[in-house]
Structure formats: C-alpha cells, structure tokens
Amino acid sequence: MSINERLQMVIKMNDMTNAAFADKIGVQRSSISHVLAGRNKPSVDFIQKILKNFPKVDPGWLITGERVGKTSQEQNANVDKDLVESFSSSDKDLDGQIVGEPSELKSQTFEDKVSDEGPLIYGGKIIGKACKNNNSDQEDRKIDQIIVFYNDGTYETLSS
Template sequence: MEFNDRITKVIEYTELSPAEFAEEIGVQRSSISHIISGRNKPSLDFIMKIKNNFPDLEWDWLINGKGEMLHNKDVEKPDTEKNNEETKVKEKKSLPDLFSLLDDENFGKDPVSNSNARDFDKTVQRQTQEKISDSQRLENNGHNLKAQRKEIRRIVFFYTDGTFETYEN
C-alpha cells in the first residue's frame, strides 16, 4: 500500500474531511491534496504531526505500510462521543462552502423591491455606461497618440552623490 493510500485510510479513520484533517494536524490543505494525489512525498515533520495527533496509529504501518494500522486491533474507529465533546471544546471554525451561502427560497428573485433599490440600480447602470464610454474615448485617444511621432524632450541623470544633470532637446 502506497503512502498516499495510507493517508487516505487515516483520514477515513478519523472521520474528518481532508481540509479538517489538514487543520487538525497543522498543515496546509494543499499539502494533504498533493500527498493524496501522489504528487509529493511527505516529510518527516508531516508524518510526526499525524502521529502526534493520532497516537493510536502504528509507526511501522504509517511509514512502511507493514503490520496493523492501529496499536489495538479491536479499535475500528475513534470514540465518536468523545471526539464530539472534544470538538465542541475546541470548536474550530472553518469557512462555509459556497452553496451554504445561497438563500434557496429567494434564489433568482429581486432581493429588494422598493423604489430606493431600483433608483440605486439605475444609478449604477448609468455610472457603468459612463465608465464604458469614458474608457472607449480614452482608447480612441490612445490610438491617435500612437500614430504621432514620439520625441525625447528631456534626459535626467542622477548620480550617487545626490547631484543630477539634465539634458533637454
């Protein structure tokens, strides 16, 4: 069994998501992702963080894949009641996922139906149109400037002693 498979098995054993597992052992989420995918090999520090946070794991199994995963073969999963109490005590906040931020009942509906909101929308649309026309005008002027021949007006040399010289055309 490859190391990435053993890490996947440890994550399943802990009943944590890979992101929660990364937070639990104190590594970046990308580290877990790269190791699980086989892109990176784990460092000794990474393995020690796993072992320190989950002491039931066997060293030989974790490092070499030999023997049993846990010290006590009778233990299938961690004591979930104990873990739930510890989790409540620690209560680490994670970021909400994108879909939990959606208000399903009002999805796609006009969020505000009063006249102030409509006036605000019209103002934003007008300002957006003005910015678009301003940027088009600047773009057109830029093309005209490129057509003109550029000439050097002035060259300034700054010296390390704080003096400077100016040459003008």
C-alpha cells in the first residue's frame, strides 16, 4: 500500500472529503489532489500537519505502512475525549448494572462480563470481530496490561 493509499484511508476513516481534509490540516486543496493522484509525494511539513491534526494516526504506519511505534496520541499521553465521554455519559456498565465507586470496583470480578463473540467497536465503528477460542492450551494465558480511563481525561496503565 502506497502512502497515497494510506492518506486516502485516513481521509475515509474520518468521514471527510478531500477538500475538508485539506482545510483541516491547513494545506491547499490542490496539494491533496496532487498527492492522492501520485503526481507529488507528501512533504515532511505535509505529514507533520496530518499527525498534528489527527493524533490517532500512527506516524510509522503513515510513512512506511508498518506500525513502528506509538501514535502521536499515545506519545503525548492524550486520551480520546470522545471515547472517555461515551463511557462517562452513562452511570451503567455494559451489562446495565450501576457502576460503583472505584473502591467498590476493585473488589468486583469481571470474568463473565466480556463477550467472547461479537463485533469489536472503537469510536462507534466496527473494527473487527472477537472470536471464541476453545483451545485448552490458552488456559495458561495471563493478563499483561490493563488501561484504566478516568472521567477527568487521565488514564493509568497497570502492567503485570
């Protein structure tokens, strides 16, 4: 996949037109057209503007097509406000039970609350499908990392 195709994918994933994308990142509309057509390659300044305005885009993926490092958002430790607001807009968890204070949450177990099947959804878009794994060799798996998002926009990473 070329950088032109990856750029087109970023535009589509954000439900934008080429003109709206150009306006958002602050470049001429013809620049977007020329890059997407393959006439020009994007400059470093052009790529920096994309990464500044779309912090969820992985810089390594945008430039090389491979996930090299963390996204701009992960590097700056920013949390997707829409995601946090969608969780904090309700006082109920996914099963409809009222969510308690953090001290109460620590004592609860969530073993049966995660579905083994169904769509994986991020930002209101289906990004994949979870699959049920009946392999008995998987029983030795342990949790490696948990990320906790707080309603004040901060988060904490808990590693084993």
